[in-house]
Amino acid sequence: MSNxxxxxxxxxxxxxxxxxxxxxxxxxxxxxxxxxxxxxxxxGGSDVFLRELARHLGPAxxxxxxxxxxxxxxxxxAMARMAKAPPDGSVFYATTPTYIQTTLLSKPEVGYTALxxxxxxxxxxxxxxxxxxSPHKTLAAVxxxxxxxxxxxxxGAANPASLERIALERLMRKTGVKAAVVSHEGGGQLMIxxxxxxxxxxxxxxxxxxxxxxxxxxxxxATLTDKRLDQFPEVATAREQxxxxxxxxxxxxxxxxxxxxxxxxxxxxxxxxxxxSPAYKKEYLKENLVVAFMPHAEAVKFTGGFAKxxxxxxxxxxxxxx
Amino acid sequence: xxxxxxxxxxLTGGWAIPAAFAGVVWGIFGGALPGISPSIAMxxxxxxxYGMDPxxxxxxxASVYVGAEYGGSIPAILIRTPGTNSAMATILDGYExxxxxxxxxxxxxxxxxxxxxxxxxxxxxxxxxxPLARVALAFTPPAYFALGILGLSVxxxxxxxxxxxxxxxxxxxxxIATVGTDPVSGVSRFTAGAPELxxxxxxxxxxxxxxxxxxxxxxVGEPDWAKADVRDTRLKLPGRATWKRMxxxxxxxxxIGTVEGVxxxxxxxxxxxxxxxxxxxxxxxxxxFGRGSVEGVAAPEAANNVVTATALVPLxxxxxxxxxxxxxxxxxxLIHGMQPGPMLFERNPxxxxxxxxxxxxxxxxxxxxxxxxxxxxxWLVNRPKPYLIAFILALVMSGIYxxxxxxxxxxxxxxxxxxxxxxxxxxxxxxxxxxxxxxxYLVESNYRRSLVLSSGDHAIFVQDKVSLAxxxxxxxxxxxxLLRDLRTRSGKARAAGGAPS
Numbered sequence: 001m002s003n004x005x006x007x008x009x010x011x012x013x014x015x016x017x018x019x020x021x022x023x024x025x026x027x028x029x030x031x032x033x034x035x036x037x038x039x040x041x042x043x044g045g046s047d048v049f050l051r052e053l054a055r056h057l058g059p060a061x062x063x064x065x066x067x068x069x070x071x072x073x074x075x076x077x078a079m080a081r082m083a084k085a086p087p088d089g090s091v092f093y094a095t096t097p098t099y100i101q102t103t104l105l106s107k108p109e110v111g112y113t114a115l116x117x118x119x120x121x122x123x124x125x126x127x128x129x130x131x132x133x134s135p136h137k138t139l140a141a142v143x144x145x146x147x148x149x150x151x152x153x154x155x156g157a158a159n160p161a162s163l164e165r166i167a168l169e170r171l172m173r174k175t176g177v178k179a180a181v182v183s184h185e186g187g188g189q190l191m192i193x194x195x196x197x198x199x200x201x202x203x204x205x206x207x208x209x210x211x212x213x214x215x216x217x218x219x220x221x222a223t224l225t226d227k228r229l230d231q232f233p234e235v236a237t238a239r240e241q242x243x244x245x246x247x248x249x250x251x252x253x254x255x256x257x258x259x260x261x262x263x264x265x266x267x268x269x270x271x272x273x274x275x276x277s278p279a280y281k282k283e284y285l286k287e288n289l290v291v292a293f294m295p296h297a298e299a300v301k302f303t304g305g306f307a308k309x310x311x312x313x314x315x316x317x318x319x320x321x322x
Numbered sequence: 323x324x325x326x327x328x329x330x331x332x333l334t335g336g337w338a339i340p341a342a343f344a345g346v347v348w349g350i351f352g353g354a355l356p357g358i359s360p361s362i363a364m365x366x367x368x369x370x371x372y373g374m375d376p377x378x379x380x381x382x383x384a385s386v387y388v389g390a391e392y393g394g395s396i397p398a399i400l401i402r403t404p405g406t407n408s409a410m411a412t413i414l415d416g417y418e419x420x421x422x423x424x425x426x427x428x429x430x431x432x433x434x435x436x437x438x439x440x441x442x443x444x445x446x447x448x449x450x451x452x453p454l455a456r457v458a459l460a461f462t463p464p465a466y467f468a469l470g471i472l473g474l475s476v477x478x479x480x481x482x483x484x485x486x487x488x489x490x491x492x493x494x495x496x497x498i499a500t501v502g503t504d505p506v507s508g509v510s511r512f513t514a515g516a517p518e519l520x521x522x523x524x525x526x527x528x529x530x531x532x533x534x535x536x537x538x539x540x541x542v543g544e545p546d547w548a549k550a551d552v553r554d555t556r557l558k559l560p561g562r563a564t565w566k567r568m569x570x571x572x573x574x575x576x577x578i579g580t581v582e583g584v585x586x587x588x589x590x591x592x593x594x595x596x597x598x599x600x601x602x603x604x605x606x607x608x609x610x611f612g613r614g615s616v617e618g619v620a621a622p623e624a625a626n627n628v629v630t631a632t633a634l635v636p637l638x639x640x641x642x643x644x645x646x647x648x649x650x651x652x653x654x655x656l657i658h659g660m661q662p663g664p665m666l667f668e669r670n671p672x673x674x675x676x677x678x679x680x681x682x683x684x685x686x687x688x689x690x691x692x693x694x695x696x697x698x699x700x701w702l703v704n705r706p707k708p709y710l711i712a713f714i715l716a717l718v719m720s721g722i723y724x725x726x727x728x729x730x731x732x733x734x735x736x737x738x739x740x741x742x743x744x745x746x747x748x749x750x751x752x753x754x755x756x757x758x759x760x761x762x763y764l765v766e767s768n769y770r771r772s773l774v775l776s777s778g779d780h781a782i783f784v785q786d787k788v789s790l791a792x793x794x795x796x797x798x799x800x801x802x803x804l805l806r807d808l809r810t811r812s813g814k815a816r817a818a819g820g821a822p823s
Contacts, residue, residue, distance in 0.1 A: 041365070
């Protein structure tokens with residue numbers, strides 16, 4: 001479309017855009033309908049993230065967002081779907097560390113390198129927790145105890161080869177403790193084994209343990225974040241307890257490789273603006289999400305570095321051949 | 323009591339009762355369609371609940387589950403194809419009854435058994451959610467392993483004659499279950515580079531292929547199919563004598579459905595098979611089983627409807643979904659900002675009580691809808707065979723496709739169908755294979771998890787009390803079946819030897 005045509009089209013669309021113009025002074029986004037692809041099925045983590053983002057971002061940008069669930073293959077199918085999409089800003093994918101891990105471990109035909117991060121939006125804070133019957137109040141105490149009783153420590157993560165599993169392996173290296181690291185098929189099973197005392201500690205997102213936490217059945221021992229969480233100011237970070245362990249479980253958006261930088265910038269600006277809106281803020285704070293906004297260039301750099309780090313960890317723990 | 327009052331108001335004033343009826347109708351149709359499991363039928367509706375109020379949304383989803391468990395028995399009885407996984411046990415005697423011209427009675431038994439089971443399960447759910455939720459906590463990894471072994475020991479009784487052939491089929495099933503992502507290390511196994519196989523081969527594909535597709539292949543090769551058997555079929559509610567015979571299987575189904583329902587990971591399919599087995603063992607007429615026994619239909623159909631309610635115990639009590647269907651319902655709760663778990667009873671008690679009320683309505687609705695919905699089903703079965711087979715095949719394929727919008731799955735199902743055709747040819751039974759596929763992952767992952775916990779020491783399986791009890795039960799079950807097998811065989815041999823022609 002030539003420039004003159006574009007101006008004409010914009011003029012023609014002006015009456016339609018009138019109610020939106022007040023809400024959004026920026027240039028109109030080039031696509032009326034934008035598809036948001038996720039590997040999670042309806043009701044899953046990324047699905048909820050996209051639907052809530054779309055509900056606030058849609059009116060703000062004047063764009064109709066449609067969520068498409070391409071589940072299966074731990075993200076492999078969704079990545080294959082993205083590789084076929086035009087890089088014009090009409091299709092985005094909800095990123096989490098999952099798509100990088102799937103690429104590294106399962107080596108599907110289309111991997112994370114076929115996608116280009118457009119923005120990171122949130123961090124899901126990860127915590128280490130135990131049941132309330134446990135004598136320990138901090139992660140440092142658990143580590144201390146494990147050092148005194150070698151061969152007895154039992155730690156659990158929700159899924160094999162997940163970010164959480166890697167974090168536990170790193171915890172072992174950093175503290176010099178030898179523990180049995182048990183992976184499960186999802187957070188539910190992990191929770192049972194923490195509650196019945198099979199495991200000393202579990203690791204997971206706050207959202208996953210929310211119900212048991214509110215009921216007073218589990219206790220958070222440490223947050224694996226840079227800073228203490230606003231909702232749990234009394235819980236010290238692992239770092240404060242002398243254990244240098246931070247887990248960055250990010251949520252963001254990516255487009256197909258070579259995405260139109262203008263579209264990427266527009267989406268980034270839109271997200272940045274909507275993150276500050278009180279209505280959205282109320283919702284994501286309720287879910288304990290921490291804002292970690294990075295625009296296009298920064299997100300690309302961060303994701304690349306993150307992938308390298310995960311790859312190195314997987315190789316170190318023998319899950320991946322060099 | 324104010325929460326109960328609020329629940330009553332929500333149930334009677336809003337859309338909850340229509341939602342329960344709609345859910346049951348959708349569930350029966352979904353359950354009757356081979357390939358659409360209860361969880362799929364629920365998942366198809368999940369997107370539509372986004373815009374609904376929380377109570378009708380949750381009631382709708384739970385009602386689909388109730389309806390689907392009855393719906394699944396319709397094709398199981400009429401066309402020997404399980405509409406749902408848990409209706410597989412119903413085929414054994416239900417289809418046999420149909421062949422003897424008693425299809426209407428079999429359907430009536432299935433319907434009332436479902437009602438009895440559903441109501442019993444509801445009582446269990448309402449009265450014992452909190453105490454029963456603790457049963458789930460007793461299940462450590464070794465206990466789950468033992469549970470899987472107990473399930474597999476059913477092979478001995480389900481192999482239909484030859485124990486060796488049953489074991490071969492079970493082993494093949496276990497091998498299929500190893501495809502996918504390694505449960506401990508997370509690396510991919512036997513996937514041949516196909517991303518579709520990373521999540522493993524879903525049991526539903528194997529089941530539908532083995533049972534439905536291979537049956538259709540065989541039907542195509544056979545000249546006729548006796549229409550007269552079903553033309554006069556009316557759903558016949560059981561009479562007093564039949565009710566009397568059903569007391570025992572219903573009790574067995576109620577107990578097993580309760581235990582399996584509250585135990586995450588077990589579910590309706592295993593409950594149905596186990597109660598079929600136990601009903602046979604405790605029956606006064608075990609010889610009728612497999613030849614159109616009333617009890618053989620009543621026990622599994624009661625059990626799988628008990629599970630529709632009791633599977634919600636760990637979900638509501640602990641926030642832990644024990645089955646696919648419960649996971650979808652969890653999704654329904656989460657969409658509306660409610661977190662199932664102990665706090666749900668304190669935060670949203672009206673939703674919990676309204677769900678109980680909704681389930682009650684759904685069970686009654688199942689009886690009413692079940693009485694009238696059969697007409698269309700019977701009409702369907704009486705269509706000319708070529709049309710029907712083409713139609714069923716189309717339904718099966720579209721059902722399979724709709725799970726993940728994947729043609730790969732359709733291909734897998736067809737492949738399983740061809741495999742099933744040859745298995746029939748060499749006389750390998752399907753049920754042990756299906757059990758292997760269903761339980762393989764549970765057994766393997768918990769076996770390895772236990773060994774990680776014990777640093778490789780197998781003693782963990784006898785040190786854990788639940789595990790020990792379940793393993794002993796498995797040994798007893800297998801040994802008892804083997805003994806019975808040998809005795810009947812030697813009895814037969816003696817009879818044959820004693821009466822030479």
